[in-house]
Amino acid sequence: MIKSAKRDRAATSQHITLCALRLTDEHGLDGFTMDDLAAAAEVSRRTLFNYFPGKLDAVLGEWPTLDDDDVDEFRAGGPAGDLLLDLRTLVLPLLGDTSADREMLAMSRRALRSNPRLMGAIHERYEAISHDVIDHVVAREGSGFGKANAKIAVTILAALFDASFDSFLDDPRMRPFAHHFDQSLTTARSLLGA
Template sequence: MSESATTSLREQKRWETSQRITLCAQRLTDEHGLDGFTMDDLAGAAEVSRRTLFNYFPSKLDAVLGEHPEIPPAVLATFHTGGPHGDLVEDLAELARAVLAVKQPDRGQVELVRRLMSTNPRLLVAAHERFEGITEEFTELVLEREGAGFDRARARLLLRLLLALFDTALVELLQEGETRSLDELFEVQLATTRQLFTS
């Protein structure tokens, strides 16, 4: 087996463990509340050692929120050089597609997370802080690509609009009878928004 294949398998295993811990943390929070279980309880539920758990997440809050998927370096490099389409909005959407290719939540997961957010104010605050961090991270990516002449406020607005489309796609995913995947719903929201702003 090649070194790259071994690395890929290792990364996949790490991601699967991270996802298992997060799902266990979310279920424990749903059943007992955020203060109703310990990190030891979480380690036992996820079938990992306490040391392994802390290697992944420093706190219960972090475990419940989970890791956000890493965008492949090659995809980021293509974005940085102005690709793959040469259109900033479409290329940012390509980054979103890369994230969804790694983590495609189902309806049950989305319902669970939204329920937890509505009943745990600390989680909502932590999620908002993470949202702001992701916005800043991607703002820097846009500014690196577009150059110093691109207004920071404009970049932030664009990213907030795209994240709003993503959130709308999540809401649609929860609708009764909806059979489309999250990435399909995101594409619909993006296309509809383009039509609204160009009509």
């Protein structure tokens, strides 16, 4: 019963976010109200505010978190014993179901790029999670590795994610995101001689 309620809540949250993205794509972030969003999502205003405090949060959706078991395995030096590969394994689940409609993902990208407030908010969320990942890298590699090196590793990962996202959206063969990310990681390793 509890799992069913969580699934229902997650589905409603995703539906609201999809509607918010569509409205943002069509009208811009300031071109619709929370009442418009409630109507588009076919939920009451009260329900809408039970999920999201405002439009910005509705468009960005619920932010994923790292899995505790994955964090423990990463901090212990796994799963592969290679920092970049293990970082990939740690953060890739944050992307959720990347088999989602590519048009929806492209719409998300357009909304972010055309709305500075959305970009600022997503950057704040990225900064929060990247600080956590940096701390996990330092815990794994030891204090001698240093936060500066950990930050470089996480920044490289973010750049690879961005490049992979573009190739994923443009891929006529519709290969999964992980394929594009792994190609970007291989290219980066080759370019850096790693």
